[in-house]
Amino acid sequence: MIIVMQPGATDAEQQGVINRLEQEGFKVHLSRGIERTIIGAIGDKTRLKCETVAALPGVEKVVPILQPYKLASRDFHPEDTQVEVGNHVVGGPEVQIIAGPCAVESRAQLLEAAIAVREAGATMLRGGAYKPRSSPYSFQGLAARGLEFLAEARERTGLPVVTEVMDQNLVAEVADVADVLQIGSRNMQNFALLQAAGQTGKPILLKRGLSATIEEWLLAAEYILNEGNNQVILCERGIRTFETYTRNTLDLSAVPAVKHLSHLPVIVDPSHGTGRRFMVAPMARAALAAGADGLMVEVHPNPQEALSDGSQSLNPEEFATLVKEIRPIIAAGGRPGEEWAS
16 A cells, blocks of 8 residues: 655654554555655555554555555556666666677677677677576576676676576676676566565566566566565566567567556567567667667677577677667657767
8 A cells, every 4th residue: 555644744653654554564665755755565455454544643645556566566656766777877868778799608709799889879788698598408608707708898898787697596696797687588487586686686677578468577576676676677578479470579568558557667678579680770769769768789799600699689880870770769759868879
């Protein structure tokens, strides 16, 4: 439930409400505004009726949250959440671009890609050190060595690092290097992993599952938020449908839908969403036109030789062209870009 305090409610009245909620086993989240305070309460609503809370001193009204996801709901948090990553903000006025290779294959490959995407205008670097693959015989990443290369690439370029964590036992190791922990689509409902990642306090990029509904996606985010970590970035990366021409079906309708339902920022991955290089740029433009807060694009120095997802990776020149193409779309949407978009 959401408890809206009266304008001018005293600190003692606010604390009285909090104490009563906590006595009944509710988890309390306090949001102090300029004019009034809002208290969010998550727990078993059968233990304390809304009418009882509404009668407490200083309470103006109580609003029940009807959605199964509470902390992720815009009812709970009406204002947009902004996630800080280094000097960048996801969900703020600026559009963010996360770019880099699907997998870290070597030091030289990663550094070449990192320098190229930075020069073209990327604001963060992506690269998989641990790679979940459908086939056990496919390249699985360089693991700890890949994390070392990512740390060096950040040092060389200044770009914050986004990389995937696959297992709760690897969370501490990956979090020691990553600026943003990515939860891949296959692990969207790995609840133990979501909880462990949330406990790090680091920004979490949560990709939509292969066949997940929007509600299931937001409920997965709820696991992270419930750990006290509100630094969650949602990533639409396509869902599995009956269509076989594209790798997935990129659901751009999810962008305005999620923004209506939730306060969390949403970015789009047109690389996984299509699986075809020639479709990445047009779908990236469409994603920003739909209101996405950023893009996640796979870029490889030589896609023909990539050990993972070469068919959907742009080369540096194609990526630079894409960045130029999205500038007018960002401007038309009334959003300033980073320096690269000016």
